[in-house]
Amino acid sequence: MVCLDFGSTEFRCLQRSDQFLTGRRSPASYISLPAGDADQSLLKQMHIPYIFSDDSLIVLGSSALDLSHAMRIASVPLLFDGLVPTNDPLGRQLISTVLDSILPNVGDRSPCGLISRSAVDFEQRTDLQLYAQLLHLKGYVPVPVTSASSIASAELGADQFTGLVLDWGASGASLGAYRLGETLVESNLVNGGNLIDERIATVRNRFSWDREGNRYLDTEKIQAWKKSPLIRIDQPRTDDEMLLAEIYREQMLTILMRFKTAITASSASWLYSHEVKLICSGGCTQVGGFLPVFAKFVREVDLPVNLSEIVVCAPDSFRSTRGGMIQLELDRMTEQSAAAV
Amino acid sequence: MCHFRHAFMTMVILTAGYTAGFADVVESSPSVAGQRNQSSFGRRAKNMNARSVSTTPEWQSKSAYTRKPTPVTASSFITVLGAVRSPSVFETSDQSVPLRTLIERAGGETEDSIGTFCLMEQGHTRSLVSLRGSLDQEVFAGQIVYVAPRGGRTSREVDLRQARADRLVLISGVGNEPFLFNMGTASWTLESLLVALGQSPEMVGQKEVKVIPPGGGMLSLSSTLPHNTVVHFAPGAARIECLQGALENGFPSKKPIKLDSALPQQSTLSTPTYRVSPAPLNTLSPPRPGDDIPLLPSPVLSETSVPQSKDTGIQIEPAGSSIPFDEPMPFPHELKIREEALQKAPLHKPEGRAPLMLPRNWKADEEVDSFDHSRDPVRTINRTSAGQISGPHQIITAAAEFEEPEDRQKPTKSARDHSLAEPENSTNVLVAGSGPQSWVVLALVAGVAGASVIVTRYLSRPLEFQRESISQSEEPLQESAEACSAELQLEKDQRFLERLILNKVPVVEENIEWPATARLHGAAVGGRRMVIHESHDGVSGPHFKIREARDTREMELKLRKLLRSSTRPVERNNDVVHTSGMRDVQPVTVGPLERALRTVDRGVTQ
Numbered sequence: 001m002v003c004l005d006f007g008s009t010e011f012r013c014l015q016r017s018d019q020f021l022t023g024r025r026s027p028a029s030y031i032s033l034p035a036g037d038a039d040q041s042l043l044k045q046m047h048i049p050y051i052f053s054d055d056s057l058i059v060l061g062s063s064a065l066d067l068s069h070a071m072r073i074a075s076v077p078l079l080f081d082g083l084v085p086t087n088d089p090l091g092r093q094l095i096s097t098v099l100d101s102i103l104p105n106v107g108d109r110s111p112c113g114l115i116s117r118s119a120v121d122f123e124q125r126t127d128l129q130l131y132a133q134l135l136h137l138k139g140y141v142p143v144p145v146t147s148a149s150s151i152a153s154a155e156l157g158a159d160q161f162t163g164l165v166l167d168w169g170a171s172g173a174s175l176g177a178y179r180l181g182e183t184l185v186e187s188n189l190v191n192g193g194n195l196i197d198e199r200i201a202t203v204r205n206r207f208s209w210d211r212e213g214n215r216y217l218d219t220e221k222i223q224a225w226k227k228s229p230l231i232r233i234d235q236p237r238t239d240d241e242m243l244l245a246e247i248y249r250e251q252m253l254t255i256l257m258r259f260k261t262a263i264t265a266s267s268a269s270w271l272y273s274h275e276v277k278l279i280c281s282g283g284c285t286q287v288g289g290f291l292p293v294f295a296k297f298v299r300e301v302d303l304p305v306n307l308s309e310i311v312v313c314a315p316d317s318f319r320s321t322r323g324g325m326i327q328l329e330l331d332r333m334t335e336q337s338a339a340a341v
Numbered sequence: 342m343c344h345f346r347h348a349f350m351t352m353v354i355l356t357a358g359y360t361a362g363f364a365d366v367v368e369s370s371p372s373v374a375g376q377r378n379q380s381s382f383g384r385r386a387k388n389m390n391a392r393s394v395s396t397t398p399e400w401q402s403k404s405a406y407t408r409k410p411t412p413v414t415a416s417s418f419i420t421v422l423g424a425v426r427s428p429s430v431f432e433t434s435d436q437s438v439p440l441r442t443l444i445e446r447a448g449g450e451t452e453d454s455i456g457t458f459c460l461m462e463q464g465h466t467r468s469l470v471s472l473r474g475s476l477d478q479e480v481f482a483g484q485i486v487y488v489a490p491r492g493g494r495t496s497r498e499v500d501l502r503q504a505r506a507d508r509l510v511l512i513s514g515v516g517n518e519p520f521l522f523n524m525g526t527a528s529w530t531l532e533s534l535l536v537a538l539g540q541s542p543e544m545v546g547q548k549e550v551k552v553i554p555p556g557g558g559m560l561s562l563s564s565t566l567p568h569n570t571v572v573h574f575a576p577g578a579a580r581i582e583c584l585q586g587a588l589e590n591g592f593p594s595k596k597p598i599k600l601d602s603a604l605p606q607q608s609t610l611s612t613p614t615y616r617v618s619p620a621p622l623n624t625l626s627p628p629r630p631g632d633d634i635p636l637l638p639s640p641v642l643s644e645t646s647v648p649q650s651k652d653t654g655i656q657i658e659p660a661g662s663s664i665p666f667d668e669p670m671p672f673p674h675e676l677k678i679r680e681e682a683l684q685k686a687p688l689h690k691p692e693g694r695a696p697l698m699l700p701r702n703w704k705a706d707e708e709v710d711s712f713d714h715s716r717d718p719v720r721t722i723n724r725t726s727a728g729q730i731s732g733p734h735q736i737i738t739a740a741a742e743f744e745e746p747e748d749r750q751k752p753t754k755s756a757r758d759h760s761l762a763e764p765e766n767s768t769n770v771l772v773a774g775s776g777p778q779s780w781v782v783l784a785l786v787a788g789v790a791g792a793s794v795i796v797t798r799y800l801s802r803p804l805e806f807q808r809e810s811i812s813q814s815e816e817p818l819q820e821s822a823e824a825c826s827a828e829l830q831l832e833k834d835q836r837f838l839e840r841l842i843l844n845k846v847p848v849v850e851e852n853i854e855w856p857a858t859a860r861l862h863g864a865a866v867g868g869r870r871m872v873i874h875e876s877h878d879g880v881s882g883p884h885f886k887i888r889e890a891r892d893t894r895e896m897e898l899k900l901r902k903l904l905r906s907s908t909r910p911v912e913r914n915n916d917v918v919h920t921s922g923m924r925d926v927q928p929v930t931v932g933p934l935e936r937a938l939r940t941v942d943r944g945v946t947q
Contacts, residue, residue: 020848023848030867051861053863055864061855074868076865087866088867090866091867093863094861101854101856207873325841326841329834330838333835
């Protein structure tokens with residue numbers, strides 16, 4: 001049983017190995033060096049694997065991030081806004097290479113969970129088709145799972161997989177209502193942590209330059225700044241914190257209003273009469289002061305849901321893959337028992 | 342001709358001015374009084390009312406509008422729809438009524454109600470009030486209270502539930518008062534309803550009518566109107582005379598109930614009190630007043646008609662069959678029926694994708710003790726975690742006892758029977774001979790041969806039979822071993838799943854091994870989209886400015902101009918050349934400025 005998560009910042013794979021789980025993950029970015037002798041010699045001395053590509057040397061993984069800082073080279077993400085680039089054949093080949101590395105085994109037509117933010121339908125998402133093709137070539141049967149529902153499976157086990165889940169990552173946010181593992185309502189927002197970082201960097205003119213003089217938005221510094229324990233969006237003290245709080249407020253209201261519209265239009269009125277829990281997961285929920293601000297906006301928006309508590313999960317790289325694996329295991333056991341009948 | 346008459350009458354009225362009575366009619370018209378703030382409709386409402394009043398002389402003589410009417414406006418009506426026993430339109434003289442009173446007069450909430458109320462006004466949803474709020478909230482005249490029913494059921498179940506009950510559509514914004522249209526068992530589309538009311542379906546496209554189905558959403562002209570739909574006409578948009586005609590012809594509607602009067606026992610089908618001249622017949626003929634259209638809910642099914650399980654005593658209702666309407670099914674029961682239907686349905690998996698499905702036989706909120714595990718071969722899964730067992734939950738049970746199939750039982754015939762069977766290849770071969778002596782000899786030979794064959798077969802056949810019996814006895818053992826291993830594997834999987842849900846399975850993170858030698862194709866263009874060019878006017882590359890050729894040319898011209906204006910005496914020749922601008926002097930020596938110009942010349946030409 002295998003589950004894959006193609007995140008914007010990291011590709012993760014969780015595989016069942018008898019009684020424990022084997023996890024592999026790789027940053028979803030690379031750097032490109034000129035294919036010169038000096039760079040090649042340097043990489044060999046540092047024992048960093050690289051890949052030839054026409055006139056450049058490509059370095060993947062965590063080594064790419066280290067070299068990016070050391071040699072002032074911009075790291076290029078494999079996914080832009082969470083999507084596979086269409087005009088970048090090298091990028092698509094690199095995605096395939098990373099997949100081969102984190103999923104080395106060949107499957108015997110066993111199911112492989114494929115976690116994506118939205119659209120559990122291959123026909124609607126061209127990048128899902130790429131992942132599906134790659135998995136088919138490796139002998140797996142891809143099973144699409146939304147990221148929010150996988151979080152629900154991972155964190156709502158004590159509540160019979162019933163409740164609300166907010167998954168706010170780098171490429172977008174998903175807020176969904178689930179009952180016994182079944183999706184009642186799910187709304188998605190394409191604005192994630194990357195957009196927040198870009199906006200702050202643009203407004204504050206935070207740029208960085210590479211060794212060729214090209215200018216980039218210094219989003220890495222913004223990310224590191226957000227992770228500081230002194231930053232709180234519920235009690236902003238500086239102009240930067242106020243800007244961050246304002247952007248968070250705008251995004252929260254958008255996702256909550258969209259969810260409210262969806263839940264009001266649907267016939268999922270079961271949520272009105274039962275107390276449910278709201279689980280918050282993802283990198284954007286780890287900023288200081290997120291919980292009181294979010295709870296305040298939930299009350300302001302007046303969601304037609306009976307919430308008992310709001311929980312922010314601790315960061316865990318393999319949470320979504322674990323949730324996807326739970327769903328696959330449940331389906332497999334159900335099919336086995338049905339076949340036995 | 343009719344339009345000409347309308348226009349003529351309109352002109353007469355406008356030029357003659359309003360009479361006192363006519364002004365009162367216009368002013369007291371609900372569409373005008375209620376919509377004063379909506380300037381886009383108010384003016385039109387006035388004109389429409391003027392036209393409708395002056396259309397037909399017979400209508401003027403017979404209609405109640407010829408008298409000075411009492412100021413009954415649409416704002417004096419409050420509608421209650423949804424999960425109540427008697428959805429009705431209430432007429433009140435008060436400006437506001439407590440919500441509790443309205444619910445009581447509407448017969449109280451049904452079991453379907455979840456305690457959520459939606460207030461609508463003029464086609465707009467105002468607020469969503471939960472049960473935790475006070476029922477003493479005031480509802481103002483002109484508002485519509487929608488009591489939200491419980492959701493989560495399939496449309497088929499909803500249709501079955503509504504098959505014999507009232508299926509009402511509220512029509513508001515037309516005439517003096519809103520009214521409830523009873524669709525009965527027929528399925529009405531929006532288009533058919535508009536045509537039956539004498540209105541044009543084009544009003545939907547022109548946004549003169551707003552359709553609000555329960556729970557929100559959009560409806561097209563061909564969509565079937567669900568129960569509790571609100572059809573709201575814009576002020577002055579509807580043709581009142583056609584509507585009156587439809588009501589006159591027996592359009593099934595529900596009369597408004599006076600809120601101050603006694604609680605009516607049951608609503609009856611009736612025609613409105615006002616009468617107009619008969620309107621042209623519509624293409625759809627609504628049922629006549631004499632037709633028997635049941636409004637009351639169907640009687641409860643008798644207990645004998647519902648099969649019961651002997652073992653468990655649980656009332657089992659077959660999926661898709663008749664369901665008692667006045668006692669809605671509790672939710673776990675519905676789930677059980679749906680699961681039974683799912684069990685009967687063949688397992689179908691679309692190719693290319695495997696959508697996430699609820700695991701089969703996933704039962705919720707069901708007592709473990711009442712579940713007969715011995716009969717049910719399907720396993721259920723324990724979903725609780727962290728030792729917090731809140732409520733009943735399912736436990737994985739052991740597999741049913743292995744039953745040896747009949748065809749695999751030990752053979753009943755004994756080995757002896759087989760051995761005593763005559764061999765197929767009998768050696769009773771008649772050999773042609775001559776005389777009785779030869780016959781004797783032949784008989785003796787045949788006997789000996791036969792005996793030898795028999796002995797041979799007797800010696801060999803038991804081994805085969807033993808092999809067969811051994812193999813046949815081994816099969817059940819293997820199967821039982823397989824079954825045991827399957828059970829062990831199932832238990833193992835179950836324990837692993839429980840630990841996975843509890844997040845107690847250790848995750849061993851491995852390092853990734855990148856390919857040692859690999860070659861890809863294509864240029865690294867991904868980083869280009871991240872470069873910021875905005876402050877450099879789209880110039881790619883470093884952020885310092887690159888001089889263009891035009892700038893060099895201008896500089897060159899400036900330098901030449903300077904050169905012409907400056908004079909320098911030549912020292913080699915004794916002749917003094919006046920360079921006052923009368924003639925050009927070509928210096929023999931080349932100064933630095935000239936050298937620079939020549940260098941620029943060479944650069945430009947190159």
